[in-house]
Amino acid sequence: MVPHLTTSLTGPLQELERxxxxxxxxxxxxxxxxxxxxxxxxxxxxxxxxxxxxxAPVDTNLFPGGFNNLNPEFLPLxxxxxxxxxxxxxxxxxxxxxxxxxxxxxxxYLQNVAVLRRILEGAGFEVRIGSLIPELAGxxxxxxxxxxxxxxxxxxxxxxRVGVEGFDPCAILNNNDLSAGIPAILRGIEQPVVPPLVxxxxxxxxxxxxxxxxRVAEDFxxxxxxxxxxxxxxxxxxxxxxxxxxxxxxxxAANVEFVLNEVREKYAQYNITEQPFCIVKADxxxxxxxxxxxxxxxxxxNLNRKTRNKMSVIKEGQPVHEVxxxxxxxxxESVDGAVAEPVVYMMDHFVVGGFYRVHTERGVDENxxxxxxxxxxxxxxxxxxxxxxxxxxxxxxxxxxxxxxxxRLANLAAALEVEELVERDAAPExxxxxx
Amino acid sequence: MVPHLTTSLTGPLQELERxxxxxxxxxxxxxxxxxxxxxxxxxxxxxxxxxxxxxAPVDTNLFPGGFNNLNPEFLPLxxxxxxxxxxxxxxxxxxxxxxxxxxxxxxxYLQNVAVLRRILEGAGFEVRIGSLIPELAGxxxxxxxxxxxxxxxxxxxxxxRVGVEGFDPCAILNNNDLSAGIPAILRGIEQPVVPPLVxxxxxxxxxxxxxxxxRVAEDFxxxxxxxxxxxxxxxxxxxxxxxxxxxxxxxxAANVEFVLNEVREKYAQYNITEQPFCIVKADxxxxxxxxxxxxxxxxxxNLNRKTRNKMSVIKEGQPVHEVxxxxxxxxxESVDGAVAEPVVYMMDHFVVGGFYRVHTERGVDENxxxxxxxxxxxxxxxxxxxxxxxxxxxxxxxxxxxxxxxxRLANLAAALEVEELVERDAAPExxxxxx
Numbered sequence: 119m120v121p122h123l124t125t126s127l128t129g130p131l132q133e134l135e136r137x138x139x140x141x142x143x144x145x146x147x148x149x150x151x152x153x154x155x156x157x158x159x160x161x162x163x164x165x166x167x168x169x170x171x172x173x174a175p176v177d178t179n180l181f182p183g184g185f186n187n188l189n190p191e192f193l194p195l196x197x198x199x200x201x202x203x204x205x206x207x208x209x210x211x212x213x214x215x216x217x218x219x220x221x222x223x224x225x226x227y228l229q230n231v232a233v234l235r236r237i238l239e240g241a242g243f244e245v246r247i248g249s250l251i252p253e254l255a256g257x258x259x260x261x262x263x264x265x266x267x268x269x270x271x272x273x274x275x276x277x278x279r280v281g282v283e284g285f286d287p288c289a290i291l292n293n294n295d296l297s298a299g300i301p302a303i304l305r306g307i308e309q310p311v312v313p314p315l316v317x318x319x320x321x322x323x324x325x326x327x328x329x330x331x332x333r334v335a336e337d338f339x340x341x342x343x344x345x346x347x348x349x350x351x352x353x354x355x356x357x358x359x360x361x362x363x364x365x366x367x368x369x370x371a372a373n374v375e376f377v378l379n380e381v382r383e384k385y386a387q388y389n390i391t392e393q394p395f396c397i398v399k400a401d402x403x404x405x406x407x408x409x410x411x412x413x414x415x416x417x418x419x420n421l422n423r424k425t426r427n428k429m430s431v432i433k434e435g436q437p438v439h440e441v442x443x444x445x446x447x448x449x450x451e452s453v454d455g456a457v458a459e460p461v462v463y464m465m466d467h468f469v470v471g472g473f474y475r476v477h478t479e480r481g482v483d484e485n486x487x488x489x490x491x492x493x494x495x496x497x498x499x500x501x502x503x504x505x506x507x508x509x510x511x512x513x514x515x516x517x518x519x520x521x522x523x524x525x526r527l528a529n530l531a532a533a534l535e536v537e538e539l540v541e542r543d544a545a546p547e548x549x550x551x552x553x
Numbered sequence: 554m555v556p557h558l559t560t561s562l563t564g565p566l567q568e569l570e571r572x573x574x575x576x577x578x579x580x581x582x583x584x585x586x587x588x589x590x591x592x593x594x595x596x597x598x599x600x601x602x603x604x605x606x607x608x609a610p611v612d613t614n615l616f617p618g619g620f621n622n623l624n625p626e627f628l629p630l631x632x633x634x635x636x637x638x639x640x641x642x643x644x645x646x647x648x649x650x651x652x653x654x655x656x657x658x659x660x661x662y663l664q665n666v667a668v669l670r671r672i673l674e675g676a677g678f679e680v681r682i683g684s685l686i687p688e689l690a691g692x693x694x695x696x697x698x699x700x701x702x703x704x705x706x707x708x709x710x711x712x713x714r715v716g717v718e719g720f721d722p723c724a725i726l727n728n729n730d731l732s733a734g735i736p737a738i739l740r741g742i743e744q745p746v747v748p749p750l751v752x753x754x755x756x757x758x759x760x761x762x763x764x765x766x767x768r769v770a771e772d773f774x775x776x777x778x779x780x781x782x783x784x785x786x787x788x789x790x791x792x793x794x795x796x797x798x799x800x801x802x803x804x805x806a807a808n809v810e811f812v813l814n815e816v817r818e819k820y821a822q823y824n825i826t827e828q829p830f831c832i833v834k835a836d837x838x839x840x841x842x843x844x845x846x847x848x849x850x851x852x853x854x855n856l857n858r859k860t861r862n863k864m865s866v867i868k869e870g871q872p873v874h875e876v877x878x879x880x881x882x883x884x885x886e887s888v889d890g891a892v893a894e895p896v897v898y899m900m901d902h903f904v905v906g907g908f909y910r911v912h913t914e915r916g917v918d919e920n921x922x923x924x925x926x927x928x929x930x931x932x933x934x935x936x937x938x939x940x941x942x943x944x945x946x947x948x949x950x951x952x953x954x955x956x957x958x959x960x961r962l963a964n965l966a967a968a969l970e971v972e973e974l975v976e977r978d979a980a981p982e983x984x985x986x987x988x
Contacts, residue, residue, distance in 0.1 A: 143647040146636075146677025150644040194630055198903050201581075202637050205902065209585040212578040242581025467640065468633050 134173060134348055135520045141342045142519075148341055149526060153467055156533040160203050160291065160312040161465045164525040167351075167447035168460065171390055173520065174351045174447050175528035176397070178327055180317045180536070181295040183219070185237070186229040186264070187495035188463055188471035193233075197240035199465035204241060206466075208289045208310050214243040215280070215287035217273070217304075219294050220251045225263035232266040234293060237465075246285045248273040250294055250301055257283075278308040295319050297402070297433040316539040319433075323401045324442045325355040330538070331531035338527055349524055351445040352380040355401060359441055361421065361430040370398070370418045373443045378414070381445050392448060395483050400432045401440035407432040411446060411484055448482045453496060457482055460498075462525035469522035472498040569608060569783055570955045576777045577954075583776055584961060588902055591968040595638050595726065595747040596900045599960040602882035603895065606825055608955065609786045609882050610963035611832070613762055615752045615971070616730040618654070620672070621664040621699070622930035623898055623906035628668075632675035634900035639676060641901075643724045643745050649678040650715070650722035652739075654729050655686045657705070660698035667701040669728060672900075683708040683717045685729055685736055692718075713743040730754050732837070732868040751974040754837045754868075760790040760877045765973070766966035773962055784959055786880040787815040790836060794876055796856065796865040805833070805853045808878045813849070816880050827883060830918050835867045836875035842867040846881065846919055883917045888931060892917055895933075897960035904957035907933040 138145065163182035164175045185196070204211055216238065218231045231247065238245045249258075249270040257271045271282035280303060281287055290304075290311045296318025304315060316322075332350065339346035354373040359366030374396060381394035393413060400408030408429050412418055421429075430438055451458040451474070458474040474496040498518055573580065598617035599610045620631070639646055651673065653666045666682065673680045684693075684705040692706045706717035715738060716722055725739075725746045731753025739750060751757070767785065774781035789808040794801030809831055816829035828848060835843030843864050847853055856864075865873055886893040886909070893909040909931040933953055 142677050143679045147645065147647045150636075150640050150646075153640065154644055191626065192629070194627070195633060198630060198633055198637075201585075201902065202633075205585050205588065209589055210582065211585075212582045242577050244578045467636065 134344060135516055137342050137344060138520045138523055139516060144341065145523060148338070149467070149530070152530055156530065156537060158203075158467050159317075159464075159529060159532050159536065160207070161463070162529050162532055163461055163463045164528040166460045166462060166521055166524060167449050168451050168521075169392075169448035170450045171388060172348055172351075172447050173524055174349055175331070175524060176351060176444065176447060177324070178528045178532050179295075180313045180322070180532060181219075181293050182463060183227055183230050183293065184461065184473065184495065185233040185463065186226060186262075187461075187473040187497060188233075189473075189497035192471045193237065193240070195468065195470045196237045196465055199468040199470050200237050200241040202468075203312075203466035204243075204289075207312060211288035212244060213285065213287040213289075214238050214245050215248045215282065215285070215290045215309075216245055217248050217250060217290055217292045217294050218270075220249065222251070222258075222260050222270070225261070228260055228268055229262035229264050229266065231293065232262045232264070232268055234291070235268070238291065244285075246271060246282050246287070248280065248282045248287075248290075250303075273303050275303045275307075278306065280304065280307050280309065292318075295433075297436055314536060314540055316543045317536045319402045321539055321543070322535070323440065324399060324403075324444075325353065325401050325440070326538075327528075327531060327535050328353050328442065328444070330535045331528060334527050334531045334534070347384050349527065351447055352377050352384075353442055353444040355440065355442050357440050359439060361426040361438065364421075364426070367419065370441065370443070371415045374398070374412055374418055375415050377443050377445055395446035397444045397446050398429070399442050399444065400429070400438040401442045402436070403432040403438065408438050408441075412443075413483075446483055450482060457484075458496065460521055462521050464525060464529050469525060472518070472521065472525075474498075569779060570951060572777050572779060573955045573958055574951060579776065580958060583773070584902070584965070587965055591965065591972060593638075593902050594752075594899075594964060594967050594971065595642070596898070597964050597967055598896055598898045599963040601895045601897060601956055601959060602884050603886050603956075604827075604883035605885045606823060607783055607786075607882050608959055609784055609880075610766070610959060611786060611879065611882060612759070613963045613967050614730075615748050615757070615967060616654075616728050617898060618662055618665045618728065619896065619908065619930065620668040620898065621661060621697075622896075622908040622932060623668075624908075624932035627906045628672065628675070630903065630905045631672045631900055634903040634905050635672050635676040637903075638747075638901035639678075639724075642747060646723035647679060648720065648722040648724075649673050649680050650683045650717065650720070650725045650744075651680055652683050652685060652708070652725060652727045652729050653705075655684065657686070657693070657695050660696070663695055663703055664697035664699050664701065666728065667697045667699070667703055669726070670703070673726065679720075681706060681717050681720045681722070683715065683722075683725075685738075708738050710738050710742075713741065715739065715742050715744065727753075730868075732871055749971060749975055751978045752971045756974055756978070757970070758836045758875065758877075759834060759838070759879075760788065760836050760875070761973075762963075762966060762970050763788050763877065763879070765970045766963060769962050769966045769969070782819050784962065786882055787812050787819075788877055788879040790875065790877050792875050794874060796861040796873065799856075799861070802854065805876065805878070806850045809833070809847055809853055810850050812878050812880055830881035832879045832881050833864070834877050834879065835864070835873040836877045837871070838867045838873065843873050843876075847878075848918075881918055885917060892919075893931065895956055897956050899960060899964050904960060907953070907956065907960075909933075 159180055161182055163179045165177040167174055167176050216234060219227060221227050235245045247268060247270050254272045257269050260268050260270060273280055274282060290309055292311055299320040300315045335346045335350040354376050356366055356369040356373055359370055377396045378394050385394055395411055395413045398410050398412055410425060410429060432438055449457050449459050453476045456476050456478040457480050458476045460472055460474055462472040463470050476496050594615055596617055598614045600612040602609060602611050651669060654662060656662050670680045682703060682705050684707060689707045692704050695703050695705060708715055709717060724744055727746055734755040735750045770781045770785040789812050791801055791804040791808055794805060812831045813829050820829055830846055830848045833845050833847055845860060845864060867873055884892050884894050888911045891911050891913040892915050893911045895907055895909055897907040898905050911931050
């Protein structure tokens with residue numbers, strides 16, 4: 119079952135799909151040469167929005183937490199991709215330590231951890247789960263939403279190595295987004311950690327990602343001859359806001375106005391009659407926390423107490439001082455009348471699957487990934503690498519292929535972004551600051 | 554549906570499966586480090602025989618012709634594997650030329666070509682089919698067993714490049730085993746050809762492959778602590794036979810005796826009560842031509858005219874002068890009483906599927922791949938990379954994983970073998986001889 123696109127497919131997006139299908143050999147060659155120069159992230163997921171006239175990434179997650187939502191038939195794709203990634207990163211590895219988020223009551227998240235463990239085991243590794251939960255005194259068995267058992271074991275540090283009791287891993291796969299900062303126990307260890315610690319949300323910024331994405335989208339648009347706006351949401355940022363103290367409102371208002379104006383111009387150019395909107399998000403935020411929809415400058419001038427509270431603190435109680443103001447992209451895909459947002463999963467160079475967040479209680483202009491919000495995952499029914507070039511744009515394999523291409527652009531931006539973060543971290547002043 | 558193993562699983566093979574499952578991380582690490590040092594073949598298929606007490610490769614094909622027999626659900630695995638292979642071999646490639654066998658009436662073979670084309674297209678290439686058929690004056694459309702259309706176009710040479718009319722490919726995927734020799738049109742071209750031309754049957758020898766496999770099996774057996782015989786068929790060779798002239802009979806008899814004695818000793822050691830046999834095959838043979846089953850020295854002393862004729866000429870009318878005498882491995886797998894022989898398909902580092910040759914008219918000690926012989930392909934129902942370590946040896950995913958491991962050993966041997974062929978070809982005396 120594939121969501122219905124409730125907009126007429128006559129706008130620029132159908133053109134995009136047709137162009138992407140026609141230029142596939144060129145596109146795939148371009149990706150191959152990019153990956154010769156840049157190290158692809160071990161894994162990533164990308165939230166896309168599809169308005170019919172625009173298909174753009176709105177969030178790129180380097181610690182993806184929904185592998186349990188993928189079509190289980192594609193698990194072998196994940197296993198092969200993991201084998202390929204490890205072949206490049208650390209071929210001499212036998213034992214992997216998986217470091218998950220600290221949630222123990224989010225049973226769906228735990229099932230994601232179980233699937234990740236299965237993928238690594240499928241690729242031929244011994245896997246143990248090392249937890250960062252501070253109060254964890256000994257091994258704790260938890261049960262996932264699918265009834266699988268996981269043993270969370272306290273991380274142990276010995277010299278420059280981490281592990282768990284009786285298990286010295288050769289590499290660490292991190293699935294904890296490090297919102298609260300890089301924990302001391304993981305700093306300066308000699309084992310390879312993927313993704314690198316600096317890719318965590320204590321150092322990563324959405325605005326940085328989308329600055330890099332600007333360049334990637336520009337290059338790609340030039341390659342296939344399209345307006346980069348069709349795949350790239352406009353954005354701006356504010357560095358000093360404090361929602362609870364009502365500070366930074368002018369900066370926010372000015373940048374909202376700036377982004378809305380950009381969108382208005384583009385809508386006019388393409389005869390799009392929808393109302394422009396933008397999304398204000400914590401620049402280091404995740405889990406759909408610290409996010410609001412804004413349709414006019416007035417919306418940020420008159421924030422009520424509830425919204426200000428919602429915006430001021432995100433995951434792990436981190437205060438919000440930096441925000442990104444991103445062009446809102448309508449979601450005009452729906453399943454039985456409910457709004458649907460595609461999420462694409464990648465591992466190594468490969469798109470390994472995806473699913474739709476299907477949401478009955480949300481509007482087409484709202485974020486569908488929010489805390490406590492219930493969504494029904496709808497796994498993509500075909501993979502993203504075998505388009506039917508004889509078929510029409512909008513046919514599922516072709517739509518999914520196009521989704522895969524745009525998601526891979528975001529993944530490439532993430533690769534460049536992480537490269538810059540690693541370089542910055544290796545610079546003498548950064549080393550001194552971290553010491 | 555999985556073939557029934559008609560032998561009790563109490564012999565060394567169950568032990569092999571258990572050991573392979575237990576030592577998976579060590580095995581996968583070993584393969585990864587091997588592939589750092591050696592270039593994996595683009596694709597390969599390996600015929601295995603499973604006697605319950607022995608699981609061994611009996612033939613390794615570097616121009617596999619049965620991709621149409623694989624479970625179509627695993628096509629995405631092939632696409633990913635092809636993407637991975639090309640990323641390593643020739644990332645700048647956009648256009649692939651596929652060079653098939655010259656058969657135009659073997660509709661199943663043509664369907665194999667159609668599937669290969671789909672895999673390459675899935676990996677994002679433009680694909681055209683360049684035929685070596687000498688009398689092909691212009692493009693010829695043929696229809697495959699599944700009703701797909703293929704356009705065979707005459708190969709064209711321009712300077713140091715080959716292509717077809719209006720199509721200059723960046724690389725060539727060869728699916729023609731070059732039994733008749735390396736055609737002049739392909740010699741010395743600047744485009745990469747995979748597999749290398751020297752991997753064709755005009756230069757390749759089965760005995761060379763199994764000499765190399767001896768080393769690989771030895772190393773692997775040491776790694777996991779087993780008797781290498783369990784995964785390695787004994788063999789010998791004769792360099793100067795002429796079946797039609799009854800020449801070389803003494804050499805053949807002596808080597809049959811040698812191989813049978815080796816097998817007798819091993820059968821005695823493991824209390825195996827079956828009758829030892831061996832298979833005499835053309836050393837450069839393929840398509841199941843030039844093969845006979847031999848149970849005693851007398852069998853090669855009293856060859857009738859019909860057998861001598863059958864043995865004297867193989868594909869493309871090539872005369873047979875070199876033979877390999879290989880330990881026969883019983884096939885004790887069966888489907889509804891018919892003999893079944895597993896064939897494992899690999900692409901890049903990955904096992905991408907497999908099928909059983911199920912044969913109602915053949916015995917457990919006969920070759921199941923023979924000209925005109927009808928077999929029903931039975932696709933493996935699970936992939937070969939996700940064993941269920943909690944399950945029993947003999948459970949399908951576990952048996953398939955073990956098949957995948959043994960097939961990858963043969964693939965590794967093929968990699969070393971091709972390396973040696975390429976080196977030999979690059980040596981000054983070889984260059985002079987080829988000039």
